[in-house]
Amino acid sequence: MAHIILQAPSLMAADIERLAAVACAGGVQELGPTAVRLLDVDPDSRDEALAQAAAARMDAAWLDTVHRLGDCRVLAMDMDSTLVNIECIDEIADAVGRKAEVAAITEAAMRGEIRDFAESLRRRVALLRGVPETALEQVFAERLRLNPGAERLIEVARAHGLKTILVSGGFTFFTERLRRGLALDEAHANTLEVVDGVLTGRVLGDIVDGAAKARHVRELAESTGAAPEQIIVLGDGSNDLPMMSQAYYSVAYRAKPVVRAQARFALDYSPLDAVLNWFRLRH
Structure with missing residues (x-):
């Protein structure tokens, strides 16, 4: 039953x-x-x-x-507005008075109104040209906070043997700090080009878009032998849908309507560790 x-x-x-x-x-x-x-x-x-x-x-x-949580093998999370409380790129833009302009593009992309995520990211990053790298440190220290329940979700998942992965269309400046601080197994994001301590307005290498997010989750699933029923993926924006499709436990966290409609589960009111109540935990 x-x-x-x-x-x-x-x-x-x-x-x-x-x-x-x-x-x-x-x-x-x-x-x-x-x-x-x-x-x-x-x-x-x-x-x-x-x-x-x-x-x-x-x-x-x-x-x-x-099911038992220990039967799962992978916990994958988006960063901005899922694991953490902000859209990092919007807060960086605030340093040069361009937050409204960048945030408007971010919102449209997350709602799925801009189909080409890579192009939307390049447009937004171009607006960051001239921002000192110290502004990123300030955003991390003063504005970025883990969403409620994040630490417990990760700690309990790790204790039950799950591999943890952070997959973000944001930036390695933030994901690497979170990976170290939360002892995550993997983190993937975009690298901002910095010259002489200042952002150039360009991204180095390939863009981590929705397809890349799905690929990273799929590769970890393959390496751990995880079936979809053994994968938990949390996200909030349309570029999270491809990786969420890899998982039975696809979770929309405070998500945009397009994501909420396609996810199997949703957390509209509860903290991130509410996911744990869907499973049997060992005591």
Whole structure:
């Protein structure tokens, strides 16, 4: 029988009871103050139950089977607005008073309105010409923060044997610092050209776009022997969709509508480590 995991920062007993009735649940298991599992739900109730959960502003994950986290092998994450709270390129642009201009292109690209991600990135990076490299350090130190639940998600995943990979259309300046700080297995991103301590407005090498993100995830999956059912991928923008398609556990985190519509799971209200409640953990 299937299960529904309901999560929200503030779960209301009345909402849980109503959802349990709609789903004809065989029972309710408390997973913590912000999560419950509706046990042995009626498969025919899926659409109505998920719609009512959304109306009640709860994250709902429909699971035909609750697997062990240790059966998974790969955890892949986007960086900007997924693992961290900002779009790094927008904050760098703020150093030269071009944040609004760059952010407008970023938003259009993430919504999928600009199909060529590489071209959109080059356009935005060109606007960064003349920015001192120290501005990147300032963004990392003063503005970049991990999104809630990020550290616990990574720590628990690693403890259960998963390989962790950060795959970003952003910049190695940030991904490498995060890789070291979070002890991630891999990180892939774009390299900004710097000459005499100043950004030139160019990117070195091939652009890490949606196709490249998918390739990095696929290569790690192949090296670990991971099937789609053993892969978790989190993202928020349209360029994350190709890598999310590699995973059964494709997770839209505070995502754009085009991503939310295509992901199997979504976290609209809960922190990143809410993913862990979809699995059985060893104690």
